Amino acid sequence: MPRSSLSDSHTDTRSKPPRALARRSVLIPALAATLLAGCAPVPDLGARPEPLKPAEVAAAQSFAPAGMAQGQWPGDGWWMAYGDPQLDALVAEGLAGSPDIHAAVARLDKAAAMARQTGAARLPQVDVTGGVSETKQSLNMGYPDVFKAFLPQGWNDAGQVAANIGFDLDLWGKNRAAYAAANSEARAAVLDAQQARLVLAAAIASAYIDLDRLFAERDVRARQLEITSASFDLTQQRQRNGLETSGGVATSQAEVANARIALSQADEALALRRNQIAALVGKGPDRGLALTRPALAPSAAPAVPDNATIELVARRADIVAARGRVEAAASRIKVARADFFPAIKLNALFGFQSLGLGLLFDKDSTYGSVGPAISLPVFHGGALNAQYRGARADYDAAVAAYDGVVVQGYQQVADALTTARMASARLADARAAVAGSQKAYDVVNARYKGGLATYLEVLQLEDRLRMAQLSAAGLEAIVRNADIALIRALGGGFADPAAAPDAANSPKDPTHG
Incomplete structure (x- = not known):
């Protein structure tokens, strides 16, 4: 054949695809279409529930009643506003050493580890195996005698080293969705840890405020014992002078006994x-013995x-964490949805043997091998359908939980604000009552010493003064605790810089598109 003919023939051969390649170019799309057609159908679960938006919560009138001044968001370290170094030290100890904080950090670490573990599915997986052995070939396993001379005789060493590489193409985003879900859960765990810090700091501050109230109550009880003891001595003296009956002495003595009981309580x-308080900061009870009397600054007027x-919704760690769990549940619906479609993995094996x-x-x-592996879900007895419906149910539950946390958050702000305002008004009245009762008691006690009033009158006014003092101390604690409750309800200084309330509260519909 002439050279030119040979050249032309060679050129034509290279320009046309081989028959096998042509067949594959036709078969691959057809195979893909067949695989998709053979997949189990994805059930239609209807429209998903939408998380509650801030604009849908009516709270403007409750948060800003007429005549109330505008407030500021609490800052980090809000407890320092009380001006008590002992309280500052207790909160610092608690945040550093409380078992509750350690448990929250452990949950955070576990969530972060799960996110890393889930993210590994997006990357190629490489395993290397190897082994050596001593083997002996049987010469009587159906081999003709003529071949026995070519078989290995006796015991022989053998070895193998191989690398196995696998990669999931993740055509439907299953691994990416699982990783997104794990990341959302990990972030929620971070927020849970921050919320645990706020709850602990608020609990320590609240217990410390109650400690202050109990010191004030003890002062009242101790003063009560002093007064009743002095009155008992005076009653005995008046009895000796014929100015008091034995019944009055017995009554005075009983009052002393009751005062001792109250002081002991x-x-x-x-x-x-x-x-x-010692337990809250993660210490033994001896830590509580070292506490001195609180020196708290007056509470500020309640305001938001x-x-x-x-x-x-962006200022409370628990609400942002709940929103993160909604996003995680949405991603898990995508994971369950991807199971209805074919999974294609690339596998490669190379080694020495x-x-x-x-x-x-x-x-x-x-030796080695390389090629794709295709898994096609056709019939699983309803397992995929149930898994998908379960993921959607988890999402619905997460939305309901989020809505509950949001509603509870607004309620807590309104409750704390209401209690602070009304308790403050009652405290002003209680302080006026203490001043009036003290003045009345001083007058009647002077009259009693001068013989112009009965001991019964003294007891009545003394009891009224004691009740007024206890009421004022209790209301002072209520006002301060309401202040702490308001700080906690407003997030305690937390702010989510990534949160845009109108957008972040509406995760993308995981069941459509």
């Missing part, structure tokens, strides 16, 4: 509160920021 309550009704370790890495000892 106050001491017991103080000791128990010291123990509680003017944008609280909209920004509250030989009978005789000396030839293990010889070029003729290589």
Whole structure:
């Protein structure tokens, strides 16, 4: 054949695809279409529930009643505003050493580890195996005698080293969705840890405020014992002078006994509160014995920021964590949805295998394989359908939980604000009552010493003064605790910089598109 003919023939051969390649180019799309057509149908679960938006919560009138000044969002370290170094030290100890904080950090670490583990599915998986052995070939396994001379005789060493590589193409985003879900859960765990810090700091501050109340109550009880003891001495003296009956003396003596009981109860309550504070900071009860009397600054007037009704969802770690769990549940619906479609993985194996370790890495000892592996879900007895419906149910539950946390958050702000305002008004009245009762008691006590009033009148006014003092101390604690409750309800200084309340509260529909 002429050279030109040979050249033309060669050129034509290279320009046309081989028949096998042509067949594959036709078969691959057809196979893909067949696989998709054979997949189990994805059930239609209807429209998903939408998380509650701040604009849907009516709270403007409750958060800003007429005549109330505008407030500020609490800052980090809000407890320092009380101006008590002992309280500052207790909160610092608690945040550093409380078992509750350690448990929250452990949950955070576990969530982060799960996110890393889930993310590994997006990357190629590489395993290397190897082994050596001593083997002996049976010469009587159906081989003709003529071949026995060519079989390895006796015991021989053998070896194998292989690398196995697998990669999931993740065509439907299953691994990416699983990783997104794990990341959302990990972030929620971070927020849970921050919320645990706020809860602990608020609990320590609240217990410390109650310790202050108990010190004030003990003062009242101790003063009561002093007064009743002095009155008892005076009553005995008046009896000796014929100015008092034995019944009056007995009554005065009973009052002294009751005052001792009340003082003992106050001491017991103080000791128990010291123990509680020590436990809250993660220390033994001896830590509580070292506590001195609190020196708290007066509480500020209750107020909330003017944008609280909209920004509250981004200012509370528990609400942002709940939103993160909604996003995680949405991603898990995508994971369950992907199981209805074919999974394609690329697998490759390469290694060395030989009978005789000396030839293990010889070029003729290589072996391997490479190619795709396709998994097509056709019939699983309803398992995929149930898994998908379960993921959607988890999402619905996460949305309901989120809505509950949001509603509870708004309620807590309104409750704390209401209690702070009304308790403050009652405290002003209680302080006026203490001043009036003290003045009346001083007058009647002077009249009693001068013989112009009965001991019964003294007891009545003394009891009224004691009740007024206890009421004022209790209301002072209520006002301060309401202040702490308001700080906690407003997030305690937390702010989510990534949160845009209107957008972040509406995760993308995981069941459509």
